[in-house]
Amino acid sequence: MSLPSVLKPALTPFIRFVQNEAFAGVLLVCVAIFAFAWANSPWAANYFDLRSTYFKLTLGSSELKLSLEHWANDGLMAVFFLLVGLEIKRELLIGELASRRKATLAVAAAAGGMLLPAGLYALVNGGGVGASGWGVPMATDIAFALGVLALLGSRVPLGLKIFLTALAIVDDLGAVLVIAFFYTAGLNLAFLALAALTWGLALFAGWRGLFSLKIYAVLGAFLWFFVLESGLHATLAGVLLALAVPIRRPDPAGYLASLNAAPRPTEGEEEEARLLDLEDLLERSQSPLHRLEHAIHPFVTYAVLPAFALMNAGVAIGGGAGLGVVSLGVLLGLLLGKPLGVVGFAWLAVRFKLASLPDRVHWGHMVGAGLLAGIGFTMSLFVSNLAFGNEALLTQAKLGVLLASVLAAVLGAGWLLVVSKSGVEGEALDGAVSAE
Template identity: 75%
Template sequence: MASHAPASPFARFVHSEAFAGLLLVCTAVIAFVWANSPAQGAYAALRDTHLAVSVGGARLDLSLEHWVNDGLMAVFFLLVGLEIKRELLIGELASRRRATLAIAAAAGGMLVPGGMYALLNAGGPGVDGWGVPMATDIAFALGVLALLGSRIPLGLKVFLTALAIVDDLGAVLVIALFYTSDLNLGALALAALTWGAALLAGRRGVSSLKVYGVLGVVLWLLVLQSGLHATIAGVLLALAVPIRKPDPAGYLTSLTDAARPGREEEVGARLRDLEDLLERAQSPLHRLEHALHPVVTFAVLPVFALMNAGVTVGAGGLGTVSLGVVLGLLLGKPLGVVGGAWLAVRAGVASLPRRVTWRHMVGAGILAGIGFTMSLFVSNLAFETGALLTQAKLGVLIASVLAAVLGGGWLLLVTRNRGSGAGMSAPGTVAPPPAP
């Protein structure tokens, strides 16, 4: 069967994220098997390998694991920040009702899992991991939806994307506010000045990505020294990159003139010129986002998975930390997501997307329990080393696999009779959530 390119930018995005999810799964499996094989010593040695960078009298010496978690993941957070800004200004979150639904669902999907974990681990050594089960991995979640094909309403894919983006924003705030070390006020002040320079460049419409690249490296180094987690620099830089784009109306007029009788031979050349112009006319935010997406998909996230999914089972085993993470992601996520969305719809401030029912929303809530990338990242912040970190990562891996299987299975069951209209409500109607 002949294949063809997806028809819309959103469809291309979903297609790319599906592949990213598959790549993450493969890399995580390799890391897990490697860490529990006779060659586990080589795996540990790889993570502990130190790389040093010297510029003048300054020297930065970090292990390979820290370079990945503090350096490469800053690029991931830069992409997350760009996506958040785009969605807020011109995307799905620019619509008040859609944004309200995603925000309410994401808030419930963070508060309920975090609360469940905190209650289970209250007073124990693992209480600091309450932020671990709050995140959603968009690549995995959309990957599962892509496997189900056209039986899934487009509105559900859009909702899950918006939910994950709001969820990422919440995770960034949690990291910045609760998972930081002692602050270096001098470095923090210099970081603020650097961010101010980036914001000023964005306000003045500076379109050169090299300017933002240089400011971004300086900002990352200063945030790293400040006590905030270095990846926050990626989100801060994203907020400065402008999204405005120039108006190519003059070239469109030129193309129209070329299409007049007697000048048809110029049309092909002008079309190629216009194509080049539209490529250049993209805003700095769009250009940077498009440039980073394959880098993050094919390099940053797989390398992160390789460095962090290698959990040695015998080192810490399972405990209340693992149980809290699993219950938070598998039970707390769907309860929080569906509950938050239902309250928003019930209050009349939001509505379900077209052709999306509450049964679909339950499936989305279950898939939101796939916390892989961000949950593993927060695990590293909550528990730097030791058995508790192992328990947290095992909980994340177990819950993410189960959420993918259960969420996909639920949606497959719900949509198996979609042609007969079973389980579908009329557009604009609000049905109550299914009874437990």
């Protein structure tokens, strides 16, 4: 059954986003499996040599030298966080999170999905050598989670996909705050001041309505470098820049006048050229935020996340390395804490009439979403790198993340397949909860 035409304009961005992230999830799985197999193969030394290969960027007398692993984690992932920041800003201002009741459901579910996993991890590792890893099981990998939902197709309602998208976006915001406040080392005040000044210029440019993306690209490059040198994690520069990019569109009057004044295209090459001009005109009439989001989304999908997976999913399990108490904390947090937190806090929000479930979504679906939220891959691996300097503990954390993500995907997909075949029971459960 096709969507009503009146709903298509509003839902198209979500549908496009779901489709892209579904492919990103499949690609990430393949790259992660390849990296893990490589790191445990007879050619493992080549893998780790590749990760530790240094590349330098020289500008005048200044030189920035980082390993390939750090270029992926600190450089490319800043673009990923830029995309996350753009999505957060868009959803807060004009998207799903702009509606109070819808936002309340996503925020409540995300809060529960962060607090309970961190609490369970701390219960296992509090006071021990792995205590600093409490932030590892807090995050949700939106690419993997939506990839699993896409594989289920029409068996799950669109409202569940939209809810899980909003949940993951709020979740990412929470992860950004955790990184900024709890996983930041000593600060260099001089570079911090330069970063603040650069961000102020970007905010001023957005406030003044400067719509050229080149301005934000140049300011973003300087902001990234200053944040990197300040002691804050460099990826935070991406979020800060996203907050400055304006979401309002240029004055449409000039574009409409140009479109109305444009002569009717003739046949042949002249017609094609005129159509390309009109297409460019329409694209430039979009807000800078939407243009930037659409421009970098394929780069993040096909380059940034696969590169990150290649550099971080290669965990060697030989030589005594393996699962441990840190892995147990991560497993409990992602597989138990996530679904309990997401469903429990969402139920409280609905119970106290602060929010309502999306259309055609019942509590059986919500349990499945909670299980899928336990797929922590990208962000959990990222936080693991920040939380642990000890290689053995880092290996435990990464193994816990990889194992939990696979199990969460299987359990979530299996659960949703079951409840999708028993829709009557799901509706009955929904009615029973509402009647309480």
